[in-house]
Amino acid sequence: MSVVDDVTDTPGWPVLRRWPRESAARAVLITLLVCTICSALIATVVSVLQPYREQNRALERTQRIRELVAGVPGLEDLVGPLGSARLEPRVVDLASGSYVEGVDPALLDARAAARDPASSIALPPGRDLAGIGRRANLATVFEVFENGELRLLVLPVHGAGYVSTLYGYLALDADLDTVRGLSFHEHGETPGLGSEIENPRWREQWSGKRLRDPSGELRIEVARGRAPASGEDAAHQVDGITGATRTGIGVTRLLRFWVGPDGFGPFLERLRRERGEP
Template identity: 35%
Template sequence: MSSNNESIGKTLGVVVGLCLVCAIVVSIASVQLRPMQQASKAKDIQSNILTVAGFKDVKDVFATFEANVESKVINLETGEFVDIDANSFDFEKTKFDQKRSVKLAKAEDKAGVQRMTNNSPVYFTRDAQGQLETIILPIQGYGLWGIMYGFLALEADGETIKSINFYKHNETPGLGGEIQNPRWNALWNGKSLPIDVVKGGANGEHKVDGLSGATLTSNGVDNTVDFWTSDKAFGPFLAKVRKGALN
């Protein structure tokens, strides 16, 4: 004979009660941890910007970023600065906001981003004399398995490449994942826009070797850089930089 404690009502009561308690604990933890998650995401982005700009062995990411990197938001169509805080600019949210982005036609969507924001953050570093040193552009585009997120750093001439760095992607480790390998990233140093990622034997300032065994990812990087340096993205801004507008 079952005791009263084993009745269906009591068992269900305990299950529902436990679920409620767990749901409350998880919700509170999620809300409480959100600022920490956001801070850690911001630190990660800052750390990647510092890396692509050439800072090495950074101990205090936040302080180094604050002291050395200027963050601005530009209107991509005009290339002009707009009065928006770059640190709170969320590209992904903006991308899906119909008022602040446009849908790209397939033929013009070389990087596979689908939608394009009207504005974008850009970052700069200056030398001790205040002269423009590095321009850092956030870029993103489809590789083999998904969107690859990265930064392209250019010299003050707006043409010479300093470095490229991908910090988030779904490419296969050891194959496409080598887009994160500092040795491959270093091949970009001193090359010049426009650039082609080619399969082996790249020579000349406008060509860089693709990753062996990862031609599809390499093609994705090629398309991504082409797209973001084109008139659909940072082209108008880079035209201003090349005329010395930021010096």
């Protein structure tokens, strides 16, 4: 068969007929055409699937957050049913008060970090109000948003009680000063005495208490005995627990430590500054 016949017989676009079946130019052209068509197809598929991928990522993230919340004892208790609210775990660098990106909150082990000198600081006795010896550099906080506005800020807190370390969460109102709740999920205090920090009747006294007085002084406190019903202290104090004065002192100290300069103080200040508050 002649080359001319071969070319004439070639099916397809007229442009392909210009080259004989075995020519290199024809092979390159066909390869280019196939590649272009395939890339266009792939690009179309990718762009069509993009919204689904984003939706899946968002679902995956919500699921991970749900698992994280369910895995944090006491947190669901404080935050309550989320309804339309959105709960966002964030990792915070305590020294600077800034958010840390690129660290998965679910993988951050604050207790292990606090034991490791590479990821924690030693607290000299004068600064160690909570009696914890070392403080991890990073901490996971939980922010609850509703309609895009911060509704609740949940901070992990811990410190020495009477015979054990008390681990809990402090929930603050969006004003970053009014307590919305305090829960302890782990401790080894004496049942019936120090363990009364878990008693819902004692716990419910915290809601509405203010961390600071109008001059900015840190006043939050477990009273010795009954908290006053009126007067300046009433806004900051809850009842002491009978027979567990030392546990109460531990709670006061750990709260003041964690909202103070070596705890979440720089973070709270940064949030206030960003809102334009002094």
